[in-house]
Amino acid sequence: MKIKSIHLRRFRGLARASLVDCAALNVLIGRNNAGKSSVIAALEIALSHLAAGRVAAIWNTRSRPVDEFTNRESGSPLQIGISFNLSSDINENIRNQIVASGAGLELPADQLKTADLVSVICSGMLDGEQAILYVQELGLGSIDASGIDLRITDGRLLSVSETVAREFATRERTIARIRRDMKSLDQIDRSFLDYTYREASPNRARRFREVRAATGGSTELQAKIDELLTNKDSIDSFNAGVTQLKTSYGLDIAELDNAPTCESFSVFSGSVNIVPEYVLSLLQTIGDTEIVSFKETRNAVGREEAAQILRLKTKRGGAEALARVQGTVKALLGVQVDAFEPEQPTRRRPNSQMAEAEMDVDDFLVEANGAGIREALRIILDLELKSPSIAFVEEPEVHLHPGLEKVLHNYLVRKSETVQLFLATHSANFLDASARQNVYLVSKTDATTSTVTKVASEGDLLKVSEEVGLRPSTVLMFDRLVFVEGPSDEEILGELAVKLNLDLAASSTAFVQMGGATRFAHYAAEATLNLLSRRQIKMWFVIDKDERDDTEVARLLEALGDRAELTFLGRREIENYLLFPDAVSALLREKLQSTANPQAPSSEEIEALIQASAQELLDRAIYLRLAKAVLKPVYPSHGGDNAQERLEAMKRAIAERIATLEPAETKIRAELTGSWEKNAEKLAPGSEILDRVFSHYGVRYKKEVDGRRLASHIDTSKLDGEITRFLKKVATTV
Secondary structure, three states: OOEEEEEEEEEOOEEEEEEOOOOOEEEEEOOOOOOHHHHHHHHHHHHHHHHOOOOEEEEOOOOOHHHHEHHHOOOOOEEEEEEEEOOHHHHHHHHHHHHHHOOOOHHHHHOOOOOOEEEEEEEEEEEOOEEEEEEEEEEOOOEEOOOOOOEEOOOEEEEOOHHHHHHHHHHHHHHHHHHHHHHHHHOOOHHHHHHHOOOOOOOHHHHHHHHOOOOOOOHHHHHHHHHHHHHOOOHHHHHHHHHHHHHHHHHHHHHHHHOOOOOOEEEOOEEEOOOOHHHHHHHHHHHOOOEEEEOOOOOOOOHHHHHHHHHHHHOOOHHHHHHHHHHHHHHHHOOOEEEEOOOOOOOOOOOOOOOOOEEEEOOEEHHHOOHHHHHHHHHHHHHHHHOOOEEEEEOOOOOOOHHHHHHHHHHHHHHOOOOEEEEEEOOHHHOOOOOOEEEEEEEEOOOOOEEEEEEOOHHHHHHHHHHHOOOHHHHHHOOEEEEEOOHHHHHHHHHHHHHOOOOOOOOOEEEEEOOOHHHHHHHOOHHHHHHHHHOOOEEEEEEOOOOOOHHHHHHHHHHHOOOOEEEEOOOOOHHHHHOOHHHHHHHHHHHHOOOOOOOOOOHHHHHHHHHHHHHOOHHHHHHHHHHHHHOOOOOHHHOOOOHHHHHHHHHHHHHHHHHHHHHHHHHHHHHHHHHHHHHHHHHOOHHHHHHHHHHOOOOOOOHHHHHHHHHOOOOHHHOOHHHHHHHHHHHOOO
8 A cells, every 4th residue: 555645743853743645755845854754753653553453552652752742732632634545346345344234334335435545643642651652543534734633634534532542541451461471471482391300399380480580471371370389289380380371361352352332433333332343444455554664873784684585595486576575776886785594603693594694796795895885785675575565764865975966866766656745855856847756845944843845847846956955066976977868768768788798886977867958958068078078987878859850950069068978869859769669568568557458469469559649740740840940939138229129129039030930841751751661760859759659549658657667678789770879878987
């Protein structure tokens, strides 16, 4: 299950905060102590509670319970509200359970059929010296966060009052005490009993305590052990009594679990005193979501990960998974990771199911590698080996060189296709407004409280930089910069480099997105080029062909001089290099899996559609080339000393363009028509060709999302040599 939104009330420094419309990758950025970690902590606390499958429980807080409340004001419960995307399968399962729970619920349950969210509000309150955490509300609907308190307005399945929560918590205290007593019984060592029963003695209980300073558990348990020791004349009879006592404790827990509450509470079917099965089932479904959390201080990569990798070598199907993990690490970090049995046998750790193992990174033990590599490995290996649904990462930039930060960020963007990620950081290298991510600025409103604001524009990003105190100069930490027009260019080129086994990380290469070729002059400004050249930064500007003529290319080359290279793609745009029927068919197969038409078309059918779609785009190509020629901006600088003269000059310039419109179109049409049948797949907009092909099957091609995915299916042996030569040049370190 993936998180849709998060709402907080009175939690630590976040008196009122929301993260709405959460994306696949969510970045929380702000100064130290701004409250980023508190957002992550709230999610962890709520999800951990739900994983236990309990409505209410004693909350073992990080420090004093009162510190969990904003300004330590615990008069009102704190609230953590989370909405999850709800699949149709889970929706149907819950509705079936509701109907099965009682007669007459068919029609009300059917009204939940359109629900696409499941929301839960966990609340925390003080109960004497302890804190209680409980599910205040649960429902198939969204959370209303407009008021002082959070509430679920539609499809509510559970609503619990503070009084009922305290009753549940009291029950949980008793159950926890019984379980501690059962654990104490399991810890009675045979040697203690051998000494106790070694010779006849009327006071076996005293002899037992001589070798076991405290029996552990409750006072009630100690009394029962004393009674067993007194009344049982042999170890076997004592053990039989212990077994009987544990069985009795198990029955006590079951009775408490199923006991009705004194005060009733609300569920979908009405007022009840026992939690319905459909509520417990839904809580368990949410709680079963696999979570991985990376704290600011992380455990070192070591034997546990090595053992997991070693198991892949011997597990059926593990070789493929191991190759994927090793390939990912190699592509990102430029190192080879592997695991082996230690040369000197070591004892297996107690309660461990894993064999001892050692991890090598480039033939050195992992401990011999730098902190940056080890930190990045910690994150990559956990995400690859544990395959969670949701992951929290605090300060991913710890110990990382800025270049490695960018590498890790690119990996996390790609990983967010399968794992929903929440990052807390103050590094601008983890910001990218054009990627599939949301950015939230966490900032102090006063000495004790913070606020969360969603970043939505370039102006907001500038505000982020000012708030965090970062400068763009971090880009100077790279040795090579590749300037591309947009995010799809970066992702496609990056994926093709991986497919070609080219290590861009080893050459310290970073991509810079210009936001379109029209901003070339901004990035190729004289001062910028001179500064980067003095720092001996190698630079490439990759420009799509689009509708540029030789004159414009010459102007761009003159602007760069010998300080940077201009790579002018021979085809209209980078998508024109991806028109391989096999690759397009593979991507279509992925996109159609979730539709009513999962059958993927053949490569032959796709090839025919690509050709037909390209041929149909002649008029579109003519328009784009014509627009490039005649729709350039007209500026007041065309002439004149005053406003009237300048407007007249602009008017004449526009009139001249209108006069040349028809002959220009005739010329362009003649140029394109003559070679169109042969070159349509190179000259027509590649992204539009792909979108026409995909639309034929009821789906769309979205270059920002699908470009890298399509590139991942390319057979690089068929790739145009122009792209291959360029990437090899960039990746070559000599």
